[in-house]
Amino acid sequence: xxxxxxxxxxxxxxxxxxxxxxxxxxxxxxxxxxxxxxxxxxxxxxxxxxxxxxxxxxxxxxxxxxxxxxxxxxxxxxxxxxxxxxxxxxxxxxxxxxxxxxxxxxxxxxxx
Amino acid sequence: xxxxxxxxxxxxxxxxxxxxxxxxxxxxxxxxxxxxxxxxxxxxxxxxxxxxxxxxxxxxxxxxxxxxxxxxxxxxxxxxxxxxxxxxxxxxxxxxxxxxxxxxxxxxxxxxxx
Numbered sequence: 001x002x003x004x005x006x007x008x009x010x011x012x013x014x015x016x017x018x019x020x021x022x023x024x025x026x027x028x029x030x031x032x033x034x035x036x037x038x039x040x041x042x043x044x045x046x047x048x049x050x051x052x053x054x055x056x057x058x059x060x061x062x063x064x065x066x067x068x069x070x071x072x073x074x075x076x077x078x079x080x081x082x083x084x085x086x087x088x089x090x091x092x093x094x095x096x097x098x099x100x101x102x103x104x105x106x107x108x109x110x111x112x
Numbered sequence: 113x114x115x116x117x118x119x120x121x122x123x124x125x126x127x128x129x130x131x132x133x134x135x136x137x138x139x140x141x142x143x144x145x146x147x148x149x150x151x152x153x154x155x156x157x158x159x160x161x162x163x164x165x166x167x168x169x170x171x172x173x174x175x176x177x178x179x180x181x182x183x184x185x186x187x188x189x190x191x192x193x194x195x196x197x198x199x200x201x202x203x204x205x206x207x208x209x210x211x212x213x214x215x216x217x218x219x220x221x222x223x224x225x226x
Contacts, residue, residue, distance in 0.1 A: 004154075032212055036214075041220075043202055044204075044215075044217040045217070046214035046216070094212075098209075102156075104153060105154050
């Protein structure tokens with residue numbers, strides 16, 4: 001079955017420390033992978049995507065993600081967290097039928 | 113910038129009512145989607161449309177229908193609202209057929225069914 005898993009409901013990190021939000025996927029063929037962020041009472045905003053090419057993808061607001069085919073992972077990273085990064089993060093993969101499958105979301109809490 | 117506008121941010125309706133949620137995008141996107149978002153469940157696809165007058169069921173279409181009479185507008189209809197349809201509803205759009213482009217989302221409609 002095609003799926004996306006975000007194993008952590010919440011990630012806590014201190015401001016200035018590096019952060020990682022984990023994502024693993026299960027889909028046949030070459031995956032199209034996306035990260036989105038959702039601030040309170042807002043829709044989702046696109047952060048970055050992996051379609052092909054370099055395994056390290058850079059996106060908006062200083063975020064990056066590393067595609068690892070052998071581990072079927074696409075973890076979101078940032079070298080130095082900001083309090084304003086606190087939000088709900090979603091990983092998504094394009095299914096074989098062309099639809100997006102979303103993970104359940106991970107709440108990132110960055111404390112001053 | 114792409115703008116996806118959902119007509120209501122908050123909506124309160126009663127059980128059994130027919131409810132319309134409207135979504136308009138301004139970038140001539142072919143593809144439009146309706147999701148519902150519930151805590152711990154992520155986003156689940158209700159219906160989507162690849163063209164005017166075209167619709168396809170998503171993963172949870174029961175109790176819902178859609179209408180796409182114009183390219184820019186995609187409406188979600190709750191035929192007879194029930195309390196288990198209380199949720200956040202998100203509309204999205206994207207250009208192109210193969211989803212290598214990101215989806216653009218509206219700010220959502222928080223719907224409460226009493």
